[in-house]
Amino acid sequence: TKFVYSFDEGNKDMRSLLGGKGANLAEMTNIGLPVPQGFTITTEACNDYYENDHKIRKEILDQIDEKLDQLEKEQGKTLGAEQNPLLVSVRSGAVFSMPGMMDTILNLGLNDTSIKGLIESTNNERFSYDSYRRFIQMFSDVAMEVPKYKFENVLERVKEEKGYKFDTELSIDDLKEIVVEFKNIYKKEVGEDFPQDPKKQLLLAIEAVFRSWNNPRAVVYRKLNDIANNLGTAVNIQSMVFGNMGTDSGTGVAFTRNPSTGENKLFGEYLINAQGEDVVAGIRTPQSIDTLKNDMPEMYNQFVEITQILEGHYKDMQDIEFTIEKGKLYILQTRNGKRTAKAAINVVVDLVNAGVIDKEEAIMRIEPGQLDQLLHPTFDQKALKSAELLAKGLPASPGAASGKVYFHADDVVEHAKLGEKTLLVRQETSPEDIEGMVSSEGILTARGGMTSHAAVVARGMGKCCVAGCGELRVDEAAKEIRVGDRVIKEGQFMSIDGSTGCVYLGSIEMTSVEVGGNFGVFMGWVDEIRDMKVRTNADNPRDAKKAIEFGAEGIGLCRTEHMFFEEERIPAVREMILADNVEDRVKALDKLLPFQREDFHGIFKAMDGRPCNIRLLDPPLHEFLPHEDSAIEELAKQMGIRPTELKKRVVDLDEFNPMLGHRGCRLAVTYPEICEMQARAIAQGAILAMKDGHKVVPEIMVPLIGTVNELKMLRPIIEEAVNSELEKAGVEMDYTVGTMIEIPRACVTADEIAEVADFFSFGTNDLTQMGFGYSRDDAGKFLGEYVDKGVLEKDPFQVLDQKGIGKLVEMAVKLGRGTNPELKLGICGEHGGEPSSVEFCYNQGLNYVSCSPFRVPIARLAVAQSTI
Ligand code: ADP
Ligand code: MG
Ligand code: MG
Numbered sequence: 099t100k101f102v103y104s105f106d107e108g109n110k111d112m113r114s115l116l117g118g119k120g121a122n123l124a125e126m127t128n129i130g131l132p133v134p135q136g137f138t139i140t141t142e143a144c145n146d147y148y149e150n151d152h153k154i155r156k157e158i159l160d161q162i163d164e165k166l167d168q169l170e171k172e173q174g175k176t177l178g179a180e181q182n183p184l185l186v187s188v189r190s191g192a193v194f195s196m197p198g199m200m201d202t203i204l205n206l207g208l209n210d211t212s213i214k215g216l217i218e219s220t221n222n223e224r225f226s227y228d229s230y231r232r233f234i235q236m237f238s239d240v241a242m243e244v245p246k247y248k249f250e251n252v253l254e255r256v257k258e259e260k261g262y263k264f265d266t267e268l269s270i271d272d273l274k275e276i277v278v279e280f281k282n283i284y285k286k287e288v289g290e291d292f293p294q295d296p297k298k299q300l301l302l303a304i305e306a307v308f309r310s311w312n313n314p315r316a317v318v319y320r321k322l323n324d325i326a327n328n329l330g331t332a333v334n335i336q337s338m339v340f341g342n343m344g345t346d347s348g349t350g351v352a353f354t355r356n357p358s359t360g361e362n363k364l365f366g367e368y369l370i371n372a373q374g375e376d377v378v379a380g381i382r383t384p385q386s387i388d389t390l391k392n393d394m395p396e397m398y399n400q401f402v403e404i405t406q407i408l409e410g411h412y413k414d415m416q417d418i419e420f421t422i423e424k425g426k427l428y429i430l431q432t433r434n435g436k437r438t439a440k441a442a443i444n445v446v447v448d449l450v451n452a453g454v455i456d457k458e459e460a461i462m463r464i465e466p467g468q469l470d471q472l473l474h475p476t477f478d479q480k481a482l483k484s485a486e487l488l489a490k491g492l493p494a495s496p497g498a499a500s501g502k503v504y505f506h507a508d509d510v511v512e513h514a515k516l517g518e519k520t521l522l523v524r525q526e527t528s529p530e531d532i533e534g535m536v537s538s539e540g541i542l543t544a545r546g547g548m549t550s551h552a553a554v555v556a557r558g559m560g561k562c563c564v565a566g567c568g569e570l571r572v573d574e575a576a577k578e579i580r581v582g583d584r585v586i587k588e589g590q591f592m593s594i595d596g597s598t599g600c601v602y603l604g605s606i607e608m609t610s611v612e613v614g615g616n617f618g619v620f621m622g623w624v625d626e627i628r629d630m631k632v633r634t635n636a637d638n639p640r641d642a643k644k645a646i647e648f649g650a651e652g653i654g655l656c657r658t659e660h661m662f663f664e665e666e667r668i669p670a671v672r673e674m675i676l677a678d679n680v681e682d683r684v685k686a687l688d689k690l691l692p693f694q695r696e697d698f699h700g701i702f703k704a705m706d707g708r709p710c711n712i713r714l715l716d717p718p719l720h721e722f723l724p725h726e727d728s729a730i731e732e733l734a735k736q737m738g739i740r741p742t743e744l745k746k747r748v749v750d751l752d753e754f755n756p757m758l759g760h761r762g763c764r765l766a767v768t769y770p771e772i773c774e775m776q777a778r779a780i781a782q783g784a785i786l787a788m789k790d791g792h793k794v795v796p797e798i799m800v801p802l803i804g805t806v807n808e809l810k811m812l813r814p815i816i817e818e819a820v821n822s823e824l825e826k827a828g829v830e831m832d833y834t835v836g837t838m839i840e841i842p843r844a845c846v847t848a849d850e851i852a853e854v855a856d857f858f859s860f861g862t863n864d865l866t867q868m869g870f871g872y873s874r875d876d877a878g879k880f881l882g883e884y885v886d887k888g889v890l891e892k893d894p895f896q897v898l899d900q901k902g903i904g905k906l907v908e909m910a911v912k913l914g915r916g917t918n919p920e921l922k923l924g925i926c927g928e929h930g931g932e933p934s935s936v937e938f939c940y941n942q943g944l945n946y947v948s949c950s951p952f953r954v955p956i957a958r959l960a961v962a963q964s965t966i
Contacts, residue, residue, distance in 0.1 A: 099157075101140050101146070101161050102139050102161040103115075103140065104135075105120075105123050105133065105137065105138070106124070106127050106135075107124070108120060108123075109124050109125050109128060110122060112124070114141065114193050114329070115142065115332070116140060116191070117138070117190075117331060117334075118192065118193060118195050118433055119332070119334055119431055120191045120334050122433060123136070123138070123336070123431070125411075126408075131408075131429050132427060132429060133429055134338070134428055135172060135173070135336070135337055136186065136335045136336030136337055137168075137169060139335070140332055141331060144308045144333070148308070148330070154304065154305065159301075162304070162335075165335075166300075166335070169184070177297070177300070178208070179212060180215050181215045181219075182215055182218075182219050183208075183215040184207060184337060185206060185216070185229075185337070186300070187202060187205075187338055188206055188300070188303040188334070190202060190310055190311075190331045191332045193325075195433050201240040202236075203233070203236045203237055203306070204233065204236060204374055205229045205232055205233035205236075206296070206299050207300075208230045208233045209292075209293075209294040209296065209299075212296070220340075220343065222344070224269075224273065225342060227270060227273035227274055228265075228273055229373075231277050234277065234280040235280060237302075238280075238283070238288070240310070241303050242306075244283065244288065249283060252276060252279050264382070266371060280292075300335070304335075307333045308331065310331070311331045315529040318532050318533060319529075339423045339426075340373065340421070340423050341369075341372055341423065342373040344371060344424070345370055345371055346422070346424050347423050348370040348371060348372060349368060349372050349376065349421040350367055350384070350387065350419075352364055352387050352405065352418050353365045353366055353416070353435045354408070354409040355435075355437075355445060357417075357435050357436065358437075358440070358441055358493065358495065358496055358597075359438075359441055359444065360415075360445045360448065362448060364402060366387035366418075367385060367386060367387060368384055368385060368420075369385070374421070374430075383568070394422065396425075397427050401420060404418075404429060405418060408432050412434065413449065414434045414463075415435045415445050416433065416434065417431075417432070417436065418431065418432045419432075436554060438471060438557050439464075439468040439469055439470070439471040439472045440471070440496065443472070446464060447460070447619055457623045458966050460620070461620075461624055461627060461959065461966060462963060464620070464959060466933040466936075466959040466960045467933060470953075471496075471497065472617060473955060476498045476597070477593070477595060477609070478606070478607040478608060478609040479609070485593065486602060486604065487600055487601070488569075488581050488586075488601045488602060488603050489567050489601045490569070490601065491544075491567025491569075491601060492547065492553070492565045492566045492599050494556060494566075494596060494599075495541075495561060495596045496597040497540070497561070497596050497597065498540075498593070498594070498595045498597070498608065499519075499521060499561075499593065500519060500521075500591060500605035500608075501518070501520045501592070501605070502518055502519065502590065503520070503579070503586060503588060503589070503592050504521070504589075505523055505574045506574065507531040507534025510522045510534040510537050510538045511533050519539050519605075520537065520539060521538055521539060521541070521542055522535060522540075523541075523542045523543075523570075523592075524542075524552070525544050526544070527543060527552040529551065532555065535552075535556065535561060536559065536561075540561055540562040540563060540564075540594050540596065541561060541564075541565075542563070542565075542570075542601060543563075543564070543565045543566065543567065545566060545568070547566055550565050561596075562596030563594075564599050570601070584603075586603070592605075621958065621959075624962040625649070625958065625962075627962045627965050628961045628965055629961075630939070630961045630965070631652065632649065632651055632946060632948070632954055632957045632958050632961060633650055633651055633654035633709070634650035634652075634948060634949065635654055635655040635656075635657075635926060635930075635948055635949060636656060636951060637658075637660040638661070638697070638701070639701055639704040641951055642705055646705075646708075648955050649955060649958055650708075650951065650954045651708055652709035652948075653701070653709070653712075653948070654859065654924050654948020655713060655926035656710060656712045657716065658712060658713060658714060661693065662722060663722075667690060670686055670693075672723060673686035674686035674690065674772070675722055675723065683772075691775050691782075694779035695786070697779075698784065699784075700783075701783070702784055702786075702787035702792060703790060707793035708795065709797055710796055710797065711797040711799050711857075711859060711924070712780055712799060713800075714763070714776050714798070714800055715773075715776065716801040716802065718753060718756040718760055718761040719751055719760070719765070720748065720756065725748065730744055757874070762802025763801055763809075763812060764808075766800070767811060770812075770815050773812055773816065774815055774818075774819045777798065777816040778823055780820070781820040781831075782823055785827045788829060794831065797857060798836075799836055799859060802840060803838065803851060804841045804843045805843065805847070806851045806854060809837055810854055816835055834922075836855040836922070837855045838926070839851075839858045839860050839861065839907075840860070840861030840862070840865045841864070841865070842869050844910070845907070846909065847913075848909065848913035848914040849917045851914070852913070852917045853917050853918060855921070856922065857922035857923065857924070858910065858924075859923075859948075860925040860927065860944075861926060862903065862925055862926075862927030863895065863927040863928055864927075865906060865927070866894050866898075866903050869899075869903045869906055872894075881893050896929075897932055897934055898932070898935035898938055900938050904938055907942060911943065911944070923944045923945050924944055924946040924947065925939050926948040930948045930957060931947070931950060931953025931956055933956065933959075933963075936957050936961060937960060940961060940965070
């Protein structure tokens with residue numbers, strides 16, 4: 099097998115073998131861009147290393163040797179030689195980009211003799227020792243796991259002793275001394291001398307990159323982004339170019355467009371006289387790429403030309419690393435740039451308008467889940483005016499957030515678990531902070547630029563982030579922020595606006611977003627292509643209106659009981675529940691009817707001719723009753739009965755297992771008058787809406803059917819109630835009666851049920867609960883571990899389990915349509931807004947999916963992608 103490829107042997111389509119970085123280095127080599135040459139060790143070699151007991155086999159070692167020889171010949175240099183030494187970087191490169199998640203070593207090949215060669219060939223002693231000390235530190239950290247701070251401490255000490263502010267002030271003698279001290283640290287920590295043999299250095303570095311595939315932050319990142327664990331990483335060995343050779347050198351990162359907004363303008367940063375990681379790590383605050391135009395006009399023009407070539411070649415926004423060595427430009431990496439949802443939409447709409455890609459391509463490029471970001475609230479403008487502005491940083495990732503500040507990722511995770519809204523505040527973030535970033539509402543850093551770690555990762559996650567807020571003095575050890583004469587301590591509220599960079603004291607009210615502009619254009623294309631309907635779950639006219647704005651085409655689930663909890667009606671609800679004979683119950687129901695009628699009237703008006711699926715009462719009745727003694731007493735007083743009597747009734751209604759107890763259609767079977775009242779209220783509400791001039795399309799849904807006999811009994815009751823209302827009003831109306839399919843037995847006997855039902859709506863929350871036998875309310879105790887231990891791939895309450903629960907759905911669809919070809923099918927569980935579950939529903943031939951209003955656009959896009 100071929101395990102090692104020179105850059106000129108690969109291309110961009112070989113990602114799975116060469117990793118993203120390697121494939122693109124090869125592609126850029128092919129199209130003639132100035133890429134420092136090198137070779138790539140494949141992901142297969144990485145997997146082989148893991149299979150072979152963490153050893154690199156001889157066959158692979160030989161291939162590496164051969165490519166190294168070849169590189170040395172081409173470059174006319176020898177790795178680590180005393181004269182004209184070749185130095186290389188050893189760079190990880192996974193198939194999917196995992197920015198900063200794995201480790202890279204620069205300047206490899208330096209040792210006590212090759213440093214002489216480097217000094218001779220570059221005529222730059224300071225630079226040479228600077229490179230050597232960087233190499234020792236990086237190698238020790240990445241390959242030998244010697245903590246970075248041991249080296250940083252030495253550096254800080256020397257700077258302090260000499261009264262320097264910047265690394266660049268270190269003299270040659272300082273650096274020489276630092277190199278000696280660094281080597282001593284190595285010896286003390288590792289137990290042997292710093293390796294002088296360049297081949298040994300190389301081998302240890304390659305193994306370290308292989309190992310870094312499994313470092314904790316890489317594992318967390320993969321889990322978050324659904325990247326498989328068995329892909330492995332490639333390793334790129336590339337000859338070094340130096341951005342730290344003086345003021346005619348530098349290094350930087352740029353996006354071909356603005357990754358926050360999508361604006362078609364070069365966006366990036368660079369540092370003069372610096373090497374690789376300095377820009378991303380936020381160690382010095384870099385300059386905007388625009389100023390390169392004045393600093394080095396020639397370099398700027400060349401770079402701009404290359405960025406245009408790259409964007410044209412990849413037909414997408416690129417994120418490009420470059421280095422300038424003594425007035426010569428090199429490109430070190432390109433990849434499709436991570437971007438916010440807003441930028442993603444603006445970029446694809448732009449590319450379609452420019453004729454670079456077509457609409458289908460545009461639709462496929464947007465991750466449905468990403469739309470979530472766009473639909474999230476921002477600060478209320480009025481509340482913002484009275485908020486106290488503390489400082490301004492860089493608007494690194496848009497959105498707004500308020501939360502209690504914490505200074506360590508662990509603290510954020512811990513407090514977020516307790517349900518607190520938190521902000522992660524750091525001097526600067528590093529990949530170790532990733533879990534804290536996930537758990538927080540937003541991220542605030544004092545140092546680092548727009549391409550700093552915090553900024554890049556936050557944009558990818560859709561978290562809001564303000565970076566490089568230099569006015570804040572963040573003291574992570576004391577857990578406080580000082581700004582002016584203010585001190586903000588851990589646990590206090592702050593607010594950040596990632597679109598403006600503003601940082602405020604206290605928490606600020608939020609508002610919802612507008613959906614127009616390019617988003618509207620894009621969603622228009624989505625709707626042109628999409629061929630399955632998307633509805634919403636909404637219980638009131640307000641949610642229904644919101645959902646229509648988001649493109650909902652009907653209500654897939656209106657839970658009537660949500661209307662019961664309101665203050666004026668709960669007494670009537672309780673009266674109904676506590677009635678011990680039919681007459682009393684009917685009396686209480688009569689009080690409830692006008693409320694329900696108004697609810698339905700409002701919803702029918704809001705939906706204006708779109709179908710409305712209304713579910714009859716579902717939860718166990720005791721949910722509406724108080725359980726604490728004091729509350730029972732109060733209610734008894736209100737009702738004019740004795741507390742003991744009430745208490746007895748409450749205890750009577752208590753169930754051992756309410757989820758499997760007296761609920762759903764079982765209530766209607768035992769108390770038909772409840773079902774009858776609701777049917778009448780629906781009919782009356784619909785009649786009122788019709789009188790207002792609206793079209794109405796009611797669908798009346800009976801929950802929790804387990805046997806066809808339940809529906810056979812309830813359907814006539816519903817029809818009689820509705821028809822008598824219509825007759826009374828002298829109007830005609832089409833309506834349907836159907837069932838929720840959420841009990842496994844209903845799936846298995848769907849052929850029978852479909853003979854009496856006009857529609858099925860899959861209630862996949864309950865179906866998952868009952869299919870797995872996992873109580874929804876208790877599953878939290880074990881599901882997390884099930885997923886961590888790989889017993890389950892995903893939480894089945896979030897992502898439909900297609901294999902098991904999906905099979906029940908499939909069976910119900912086939913059996914149901916078999917006896918009733920007209921049967922209308924939909925889904926109304928949480929899964930209706932989850933992209934992979936939506937695709938499943940599409941493939942089953944459902945008529946619609948239904949989800950919460952904010953997920954409607956996500957579902958629309960997921961349907962369009964399934965259609966393509
Ligand atoms: P990451 O995936 O974390 O970005 P990279 O492998 O891209 O890691 O490298 C880290 C930094 O080192 C980048 O800024 C990159 O441009 C720089 N770098 C990598 N290889 C070289 C090289 N051969 N010469 C100069 N700089 C390099
Ligand atoms: Mg990189
Ligand atoms: Mg249910």
